[in-house]
Amino acid sequence: MFRFLPYLLKTLWRHRTRTLLTVSGSAVALFVFSFVLSVQVGLKQLTEQDDSVLVVFQANKFCPATSHLPQDYELKIREIPGVRNVVPIQVFTNNCRASLDVIVFYGIPAEQVRQARDFTLRSGNWSEFESHQDAGIVGHRLATRRKLKTGDKFTVGAVNVTVAGIFTSRNPSEEDYVYCHLGFLQRTRGLDLVGTVTQHEVFLAPGADPATVASEIDERLKGGTVRTDTRTKGVFQASSLADLIDLIDLSKYLGYACLGLMTVLLSTTTIMTVEDRVQQHAVLQTLGVSTGRIFRLVLAECLLLSVLGGFIGIFAAAATLTFSGMSIGAEAVTIAFTPSLEVLMTGAMVTVMVGVIAGLAPAWRASRAEIVPALRSIG
Amino acid sequence: MPVIEVRDVTKQFMKGSETITPLRDANLEIERGEFVSLMGASGTGKSTLLNLIASIDRPTSGTIVVNGTDITRLSRSKLANWRAANIGYVFQTHNLVPVLTAYENIELPLLLLPLNRAERRKRVEIALGAVDLLDRANHYPRQLSGGQEQRVGIARAIVADPTVVVADEPTGDLDETTSSQILDLLQRLNRELGTTFLMVTHDPDAAAIAGRRLRLEQGRLVEVADHVPVPAALEVR
Ligand SMILES: Nc1ncnc2c1ncn2[C@@H]1O[C@H](COP(=O)(O)OP(=O)(O)OP(=O)(O)O)[C@@H](O)[C@H]1O
Ligand SMILES: [Mg+2]
Numbered sequence: 001m002f003r004f005l006p007y008l009l010k011t012l013w014r015h016r017t018r019t020l021l022t023v024s025g026s027a028v029a030l031f032v033f034s035f036v037l038s039v040q041v042g043l044k045q046l047t048e049q050d051d052s053v054l055v056v057f058q059a060n061k062f063c064p065a066t067s068h069l070p071q072d073y074e075l076k077i078r079e080i081p082g083v084r085n086v087v088p089i090q091v092f093t094n095n096c097r098a099s100l101d102v103i104v105f106y107g108i109p110a111e112q113v114r115q116a117r118d119f120t121l122r123s124g125n126w127s128e129f130e131s132h133q134d135a136g137i138v139g140h141r142l143a144t145r146r147k148l149k150t151g152d153k154f155t156v157g158a159v160n161v162t163v164a165g166i167f168t169s170r171n172p173s174e175e176d177y178v179y180c181h182l183g184f185l186q187r188t189r190g191l192d193l194v195g196t197v198t199q200h201e202v203f204l205a206p207g208a209d210p211a212t213v214a215s216e217i218d219e220r221l222k223g224g225t226v227r228t229d230t231r232t233k234g235v236f237q238a239s240s241l242a243d244l245i246d247l248i249d250l251s252k253y254l255g256y257a258c259l260g261l262m263t264v265l266l267s268t269t270t271i272m273t274v275e276d277r278v279q280q281h282a283v284l285q286t287l288g289v290s291t292g293r294i295f296r297l298v299l300a301e302c303l304l305l306s307v308l309g310g311f312i313g314i315f316a317a318a319a320t321l322t323f324s325g326m327s328i329g330a331e332a333v334t335i336a337f338t339p340s341l342e343v344l345m346t347g348a349m350v351t352v353m354v355g356v357i358a359g360l361a362p363a364w365r366a367s368r369a370e371i372v373p374a375l376r377s378i379g
Numbered sequence: 380m381p382v383i384e385v386r387d388v389t390k391q392f393m394k395g396s397e398t399i400t401p402l403r404d405a406n407l408e409i410e411r412g413e414f415v416s417l418m419g420a421s422g423t424g425k426s427t428l429l430n431l432i433a434s435i436d437r438p439t440s441g442t443i444v445v446n447g448t449d450i451t452r453l454s455r456s457k458l459a460n461w462r463a464a465n466i467g468y469v470f471q472t473h474n475l476v477p478v479l480t481a482y483e484n485i486e487l488p489l490l491l492l493p494l495n496r497a498e499r500r501k502r503v504e505i506a507l508g509a510v511d512l513l514d515r516a517n518h519y520p521r522q523l524s525g526g527q528e529q530r531v532g533i534a535r536a537i538v539a540d541p542t543v544v545v546a547d548e549p550t551g552d553l554d555e556t557t558s559s560q561i562l563d564l565l566q567r568l569n570r571e572l573g574t575t576f577l578m579v580t581h582d583p584d585a586a587a588i589a590g591r592r593l594r595l596e597q598g599r600l601v602e603v604a605d606h607v608p609v610p611a612a613l614e615v616r
Pocket of ligand 1: 372373392393394399401419420421422423424425426427428
């Protein structure tokens with residue numbers, strides 16, 4: 001098969017305008033597809049997080065600005081069997097609604113950040129963060145988006161922190177957040193929040209059943225001043241993003257539509273080249289090229305166009321996502337648009353599949369043509 | 380044993396409700412190494428017969444045995460392989476692949492045979508030498524004259540050392556001088572390689588170079604009496 005590769009490449013090169021246009025079309029299609037897919041994957045990561053972490057929130061509240069739990073619920077929750085650790089968290093966000101530039105501050109006891117999260121500091125240091133009340137560590141993606149570096153002052157609304165470090169996390173969504181001292185955030189807001197927090201994050205002991213512990217927590221705190229609603233972190237985040245989830249789910253049809261268009265585009269181009277070369281294929285067959293090989297040649301031509309364009313699109317999308325640090329969020333939960341291996345692999349697979357599917361009809365047509373009438377068609 | 384045996388071959392085409400029968404119980408035997416020319420009025424079925432022998436078309440009835448193989452019984456894919464090894468086809472025009480150089484065009488049939496790159500190169504160079512185009516190996520068809528293009532076409536037809544070379548009006552598109560060069564070339568190749576040639580032509584002078592001349596009349600083949608002395612080299616058979 002590879003013996004005919006020069007023939008294939010030279011044919012594509014001969015019609016370079018057509019080739020270029022088709023490749024561009026495929027690139028655009030795969031760009032959009034990969035982009036949409038990254039959002040889907042980002043969402044999936046958030047909502048399918050392992051369920052060994054529970055979030056205790058005020059019942060019937062949705063925006064972090066309206067959830068107020070007594071901080072000392074922490075002590076009561078700790079007593080419940082199956083609970084390994086509890087972290088009280090004050091959340092502050094500049095925007096509770098769905099937005100492309102959500103800034104979220106998580107205030108948590110400074111000494112607990114390191115054990116509650118698996119962050120790696122890219123710059124700055126932990127002791128700087130832990131020893132200064134107004135210090136914050138900023139996620140890498142947010143820092144990129146807002147062009148922040150260690151030592152900068154960062155102000156959103158009434159919150160004013162000094163960047164003590166930039167962190168990365170295995171969970172890309174975390175990189176959209178700022179972590180600061182709980183006491184600092186409780187005071188800065190100008191509201192008397194001391195003694196209350198937005199939520200408690202509960203880390204379960206190995207083997208503990210999340211559902212049992214969750215209902216046990218809500219049961220225990222029923223007698224307190226504020227009713228609670230405890231869910232696993234995945235479920236909690238899914239409900240925060242509920243409005244977006246439907247929208248994002250819808251966006252997958254955009255991705256499919258792009259693939260559909262790309263298939264049609266590739267098919268059209270390939271059919272055109274096949275029609276241009278009816279006589280040439282007949283000459284090749286006269287020389288002894290089998291119908292099977294003609295079929296494979298045309299299929300390979302279509303596949304090549306698809307892969308060429310597709311890969312450009314995938315990598316362009318990956319580059320855009322990496323360097324823009326884009327994300328979308330609602331109710332203090334953000335979905336990071338990150339290129340993942342999963343997206344790259346799926347994109348590559350889809351590209352190959354589209355190339356093959358688009359090439360089938362032209363390849364079939366080329367291989368079925370009768371030799372003699374085809375030879376007579378022009379010559 | 381003849382290298383080509385056409386036995387009771389009938390070929391019909393349906394044109395709407397009309398049936399055309401260019402070949403009606405045609406019979407023909409050609410011996411190995413012969414150079415046969417085929418003439419006949421336009422539309423009598425010369426190309427049709429050539430295509431049947433070259434196995435790119437199938438007869439309505441009858442059998443065609445070439446080099447011991449009954450090609451009317453082979454499947455489409457088997458035929459392709461058989462053609463690669465046994466048939467060289469020289470077209471009238473439009474026969475080179477425009478995106479490939481002369482060298483690559485000539486190499487095409489060899490890509491279908493189990494030959495490595497070095498073996499292919501050797502054979503292409505021999506073929507290029509035979510048609511005297513070694514200096515044009517890397518030229519594209521559009522950079523060649525009509526006569527040169529046809530020589531490349533001939534080189535491609537002989538490069539795999541086929542049993543039979545068929546040529547359908549190989550000089551039909553060329554001027555007189557170029558035509559006679561091409562005819563000389565074909566004659567020389569027939570002599571030197573011993574390949575069997577079957578050439579369709581409208582030109583009596585072209586037909587005259589053949590050791591044996593046929594006419595297609597009313598669906599049957601008729602031998603043409605020999606007025607021209609047979610070239611010495613062909614007399615041996
Ligand atoms: N695929 C086809 N369908 C219908 N009729 C055909 C087909 N191929 C050939 N014919 C008819 O068969 C007859 C013989 O055609 P062929 O091409 O063999 O003639 P020819 O002797 O080569 O003519 P010329 O000298 O003009 O090349 C013609 O009448 C032609 O119209
Ligand atoms: Mg003809």
